[in-house]
Amino acid sequence: MVNHEYRFKPYTRNSIKDAPQWKYLTPSQQEAVLAISRVLPFRVNAYVLDELIDWGNIPDDPIFRLTFPHRDMLQPAELEALCNIEGGRASASENDLIKRMRLDMNPHPAGQLTHNVPHLQGQPIEGLQHKYRETVLFFPSAGQTCHTYCTFCFRWPQFVGMNELKFDAKDARTLVDYLKVHKNVTDVLITGGDPMIMNTRSLAGYIEPLLAPELSHIQNIRIGTKSVAYWPQRFVTDSDADDVLRLFEKVVASGKNLAVMGHYNHPAELRPAFAQQAVRRIVATGATVRMQAPLIRHINEDPDGWAELWTTGVKLGAIPYYMFVERDTGPRSYFELPLARAYEIFQQAYQQVSGLARTVRGPSMSAHPGKVVIDGIVQLAGEKVFALQFLQARNPNWVRRPFYARFDPHATWFDQLRPAFGESRFFFEQEAHAGASSIIFPPVRENPTVAIAVNSDVDHRATVS
Template sequence: MILKETSTRGFRAYTAKHLDDLLRRAGLDEDERLRIRAVATVLPFRTNAYVVEELIDWSAVPEDPIYRLVFPQPDMLPAADVARLAGLLRDGAPNARLQAAANEVRARLNPHPAGQLDLNVPRVGAEPVPGMQHKYPETVLFFPKQGQTCHAYCTYCFRWAQFIGEPDLKFASDDVTALVAYLRAHPEVTSVLLTGGDPMIMGEAVLRRYVEPLLEVEQLESVRIGTKSLAYWPQRFVSDPDADDTLKLLASVVDAGKNLAFMAHFSHPREMDSPLVEAAVAGILGTGAVIRTQAPLIRTVNDDPAVWSSMWRRQHVMGMVPYYMFVERDTGPQDYFAVPLARAHEIFRDAYAEVSGLCRTVRGPSMSATPGKVCVDGVAEVAGRKVFVLHLIQARDPGLVGRPFFAEYDPEAVWLTDLRPAFADRFPFEPAEAGTRLSA
C-alpha cells in the first residue's frame, strides 16, 4: 500500500544532474534528451522520488500531465535558443560559457514580473526590510530565507528566478525581528503570508522561528502559508520525523486566536489520489486550519473544464475550500503554458457550472498583475461592441476593488498588457497622463 511503502523511504530529491537518467526511463532518444537538458540550463529542475514513482504515469510520457508539470519540455523556449544551448552541451563547452548563454535567455523571460524586486520596498524608519512585499494594505508577504526551494519545481512557476542561483534575483530574509517591527508600525496589516519557494520545505524547528513571533502581534487576524507540499510531499504531515510537531505548531496558531490559512497548490486531480494526501489533509484540518486551494490554468496540464470541476469537487469532499484559478503569469515559458483569456473564462465557466454552490467559493480566472488581481468576468456585447468584462478582486488602490471595467475583446490576448480599454482612454488603475500605461 502506498501509505506504508512511501512513509519508510525518506525524501530523495532529483536535480538537473539526474535529468538524463530520468528521461531514459521515458524512452526518449538522445537528441530529445539533449534538447530537454538544454531547457534545464535556463529553467530550474527539481523533483523527488514521490513525484517520480507515485504521480507520473511513465507509460503516458511525454503527454502525462504530471510529467509536463515538473519536467522541462524542448519547446518551452525559442527553438534557436534551445539549439544553441544543446550545441554547447554536446560540445562540452566550459560551464562559464554555458551559464552566460543561459543567462542571456533568462534575461528575456521577465524574471521578476510585476516589479516584485523593486516596487514599494517596505521600510522600518529609513531601513528597507528585505524579503517582504506589501502590495495590498491589509496583507504582507514574507519570504523565509530557509524556504527558498520546494520539494519539486513546477515548470510554470512564476518565481522560477528564485531557484537558478542568481543572487540578484533572490528575494528572501531571515530577519523576523524586522518583520514584526514593520507589522507593529503598520496596524492596517491584518494578514501575513509566508511564501517562497515553499515554507513547508523547512523543518518544524526553523518554521517555528518564523511563526511564533507572529502570534504576539495582536492586530494580526490570519497567518497564511503558501505551499505545494500536499501535492509533492504529503509525508511532511504524515510520516516525516517532525510531522507531529509540525501539526502542533499549526495548531498553536489557531490556539492563539488567529486564523491559519493553508494555501495549498493543486494543479491536477491526480495529485490528490494518494492515501498520503488524505491523511495529510485530515491532519492539517485537525489543527483547526482552513485549507484553501489554488492553481494556475496551464496549457497541456489542466486546460479542460472537466479537470477543474473534478479537482474542485474532490477538494470539497476532503474538506478543502476551492479559492483561485489563476492565469499563467507573464514570465518564464508563458508562451508555452498560456491559455488565451477568452478560452480561460470558458474553461472556468464550464467547470463552475458543473459543481455545487459549496464549491463556488472559487474565483477566476484571475491575473496577478501590478495593479492587483484582475478577474475576467466574461465576454459581453455592450453598445454594439464585443468586450471583456473585468474587475479587481484585490488592488493596490482599495477604492478600485469590485468596480467593473471593460477591455476590447481580443481572442489572442493572454495577459493584461495585451488588452486595450473599451469606452475609455485608459483603465481605472492607470494615471490620467495621456500615453502612460501601467497594465503590466
C-alpha cells in the first residue's frame, strides 16, 4: 500500500546510512555503495526505497540495481583504490584518481560539448543543444538534479561536479532569442537532470515564454522526466501538484502539444496504483505521455517485462515510444548487451502486444550521425547483416534510407559495426568524404550572425551524442 503522505526526502552518499533499509545490505554491498558513489552520482528517495524495491531480492531486484551501485560497475583495481580511501574528504591525489576514473568513462560521448552546441551572434549558448533540424534541447539550471539517480544514466556528469562538462541555462531568454531566428525548429525538449524536480513557478518560468505569439512555429513542448516512475507524487499529492497540471492545461490551451517523455525502465515502476494515477492525471490535462527507456543488462532483459510495460501504458493512455540501446558512457561494461540480443528482446516483446502498443521503435541507438534503429538481422547476397536505418539524422536526407552492417554477435554499439558487402564506408560517411555537409539547417535570413556551429565530420567510430 503506497503511503500517500510521503514528503520528498532524498538520501545521498552522506545520508544513506540513515535510511531504514541500509541494514538490509551486506557489509560488502555497503562498502561498494560508499566507494562507487565517490565516482558516480548516488541519490534515492523514500518512495523508491519503500514501494519499488523488493528488499527480499537484493541485489538482483531490478529497481535496486537501477538505483544502488554494484561493485562490478568498476574494475576490481579501481574499486580497491576507492575502498582504501579513508572516511572524510579525499586527498588531492585521491581526487585526481576519481577524476581520471570519470574521464575514462567517456563522460560526454561523441563530443556533445562541440558537436551539438549552437551559437548566437558568434557565441556558444549555454544550456542548449541543437542536433536535429526540428528539435532543440534545453537544460534549465534549476532542473539539473533528479528525485533519484539511475545507475546507468548517460547524463551522470551533470551531477558529479564536472562543471566544465555541464549543460545548464539560467533562464529562457537566450532560448527564446535563438528560437525567434530559427523558424525551422518545431520542438523544444526541456531536459536535465529532471525538469520536474522544479516547483511549478520555476517550471512555468521556462515554459510560458515558449507560448509567445512570435514563437508560433514551436508546435511541441516536451518534458523529459523520470518523476512519473520515481516520484509520481509530483502529479498527485505534492503541494503544487494541481498547479503543475494547470500549467500543462495552459500549454494545451495555447494550441501547442505538451508531451511528457516518461522514463520507465521496468514494469515494476508502473505497477503501483499511485503511479498509474499520476499518468491518468497528466493525460486528463490534454498532454500526452510517451514511454521510453534503454535496454539494460541486469535490469530489463525480459521481453515479457517490456510487453507488460507497454500494454499497461496503453491502458492508461500513454504511448510506447522508444526502446534505446544503452549508451557508451559510465559503467557501460556492466549494463551493455550485444546488439543481436537487443534486437531479439525487442522482437519477442513486440510480437506480444497489439497494434496500439506497436508505436514503439527500437532497438535504437542515439549515435553521432543520428538515431539508428536495427530493423532486422537478415541474410542478403550470401552475407548475414544487420538491417539499419536512421529514424532521425543530422542530415534529414539520411532518414529512412536502409543500409547494412556486417553481422557481429559481439557488437554492443554503432561504432563497432562495419559496412556490409565489402564497402569501406557507410553511405553517410561516403557523402561526408565527398564533401557533402552532414547537417542541413535552412539558412537563417532574419539574422545572418546566427548559425549552428556543429562539427560536420562523420565517422562510424564516433559514439553516442
